[in-house]
Amino acid sequence: MNCRVCDSSNLDRVVDLGSQPWCNHFLRPEEVGTEPFYPLHLVYCLNCATAQLDYTVKKEIMFGDHTYLSGVTKSLSGHFRHVAMEADARFLSTTQVKSVLDIGSNDGTQLKHFQDLGYGVLGVESSKGTAALANAAGIPTLNEFFDLALARRLARKFDLINAAGVFFHLEELHSVTEGIREALKDDGVFVVQFLYMKSIMENVAFDQIYHEHLLYYNLQTIQRLLELHGLAMFDCYLAPIHGGSIIGFVTHAGRQEPSARMQEMLCAEAAERSNDIATYRAFYRRIRQMKQDNLAYLSAARQAGKTIFGFGAPVKGNTMLNYFGVGTDFIDCLVEKNTMRKGLYSPGMHIPVVIEDELNEPPNIYYVLAWNFKTEILKNNRQLLDRGVEFYFPVNPKEAGE
């Protein structure tokens, strides 16, 4: 394959996580053992430095019916509210009639906050069930994939366009980016939110690598993509969401001066060689070390007769469990709030999901797969901690956060 951004064929494999099932599809009992496996490799483009997967699971398989609901966790909804208020206060406080388009709008959590601020809102969501939920909640949502053709069909332009955590999903990257330019008013702002590869590498949060995430950006690399389509990021900051995400503000090229804080972050990327292949290779060495350390920890705990449950059944947890080879010989079950996963099994390692309310006794150890909610988890489980239940975090983000 060629680079998804610059089309160069000069790609080098930097991380090999083996073959893995599509991690977002938790299995019904009759599906256990029948799930297909796909290569999960991170490659680095020697021309433009963008890290990406070299294999694409078809988007119709991945996004037809995903079960992730953004409204489920409180801190995520709080984050979306913050983003809406910030964008409105900074760019549209004096505008009377204002509009926002959300790409990958999920259950409408983000748009609800804009609606509360008086915006005309439109969501585009590829999952049928999720789009239906949003429409039922009064958030107008198209059940489609966003691309240039759809942007043209809409035939309207927006003051704001938001895309949270979809910009690395996109199979038709260039068509989508072009569609954003098409649908953005001349003075409009595109708010892009994406996992920051620099943070992923610093935290060894390699579980963020999975088939849905086709691309892994730093500031330098996403700028390059945006420039190809006449867009430019002019400001950004790092938020603790998902263990380290960039909230970036983008507009048509040449309209805004780059902010001082964005320039500083770009300088930090250069100083820390965040876009060098050597940094990616070092990241892979640390992943392999982490596997050894975690297996040693889990084996010792099991030999000491301790019970271990997984805390949360996030999709990213499957990358880790599958790469480590951790199944029911170590972890009895994955304890989850989201009742949509009730009675299902984790893809690959086949660990049963148990809903939190149904649990009689806590384990000796919670192996925390939803580590990005560390603060919230420790706060909500003080009673268990007091009773001596250990919470083990395989990943410890630098800025423990939401």
Ligand SMILES: [Zn+2]
């Ligand atoms: Zn490239």
